[in-house]
Amino acid sequence: MPNAYSRAEKAHAHDDRNAVRLQKILAQAGFGSRRKCEEMITDGRVEVDGELVTELGTRVDLEHQQVRVDGSRVRINPNHVxxxxxxxxxxxxxxxxxxxxxxxxxxxxxxxxxxxxxxxxxxxxxxxxxxxxxxxxxxxxxxxxxEVEKVYIATLEGKLSGTVCRRLVTTGVQLDDGWIKLDHCAIIDSNRDTTIVKVVLHSGKNRIVRRIFGSIGFPVKRLVRTQIGxxxxxxxxxxxxxxxxxxxxxxxxxxxxx
The missing domain is CATH 3.30.70.580 (Pseudouridine synthase I, catalytic domain, N-terminal subdomain)
Incomplete structure (x- = not known):
């Protein structure tokens, strides 16, 4: 088991102008209030350089040390946007x-x-x-x-059936560069001439949504991406x-x- 006390001692060795209290770093990274971040530390959810830290006085220099909460890395750079x-x-x-x-x-x-x-x-x-x-x-x-999940709202030419929509998820279609499936396909609205669908997929291939629906005879008239991850x-x-x-x-x- 990681030695929390020795980790705290080592962290204090970085106590220079770049070192910041661990709970302040977590708060700046969006983990909640200082008090909530202190609880995360004392609950044993925070690691510094791979070792558990439970000391609230621990100071860390993010330029030289790596902090993780529940296994996920904490990244803060004031110059990044x-x-x-x-x-x-x-x-x-x-x-x-x-x-x-x-x-x-x-x-x-x-x-x-x-x-x-x-x-x-x-x-x-x-x-x-x-x-x-x-x-x-x-x-x-x-x-x-x-490849993160991406969500699109596509307006298609023609009336797409629910059966075809489901088939794009279960079977997929074959394009020039191989088979591709949608993760999710749901009809939002439709009439005789137009269908609006919500589609979810991970692929980042060029023009993939337009190519999928175009290949089955439903050209995309409008395409809006509403979510990435x-x-x-x-x-x-x-x-x-x-x-x-x-x-x-x-x-x-x-x-x-x-």
Whole structure:
């Protein structure tokens, strides 16, 4: 069993200008009030460099030490920012375009240094795009190993039956690059000419939702991404964005194995 007392003693050795009390770090990372964070420490839920810490006086330097709560890593960098942006149609998922088309840079401006989009939406699709200047987070969100769940609302040409919707989940369809299944498919509304469906899938392949429905004869007329992992589009207006809270960044980090 980890030696909590020796861990606390070692942590105190980092008691320089960069060392901060452990409960303050947890509070800054969005785990709740200082009192709640103190309870997490005394309850034995916090590790520093792989060893259990229960001493409330423990000070930690996050530049040189790693903190985990219930096995999930605590990551705080005041220079890092992560945004949730609502991309309108006819905006390029890029930071610049030689052809002069409207890009994500035109929405976020130059306020955030080295910020970049995590994944894309095609030119005519809308909805949630995540952006960050945290390279490690970006790498994990976009890595195929950590494909996070994505939710879309698709407006289709034609009347899609519930049977076909269920078949896309149970059997899937074969595309040029292999078989693909939806994780979830639900009809929200339909009439003779149009069907609105909610779809959930993990794949990050290019134009995947449009390709799936197009392959079975239901072209997508409108596509809006409403969620990536635990992060929801919510009330963000098209062409606007908001900064994610530490709690939201922590939940996203956990979803992609950080």
């Amino acid at each position: 992560t945004l949730a942006l609502n991309k309108p149609k006819r905006v390029l998922s890029a930071m610049e375009d030689p052809k002069g088309r409207y890009t994500l840079r035109d929405i976020v401006g130059d306020k955030y240094e080295r910020i970049f989009h995590m994944g894309r939406l095609d030119y005519d699709s809308e909805g949630l795009i995540l952006m960050t200047n945290d390279g490690e987070l970006s790498q994990h969100v976009m890595h195929p190993k950590y 635990p992060i929801k589009l919510g009330e963000i207006k098209p062409g606007s964005y908001r900064v994610l809270s530490q709690t939201e960044v922590r939940s996203l980090s956990k979803a992609v194995g950080l």
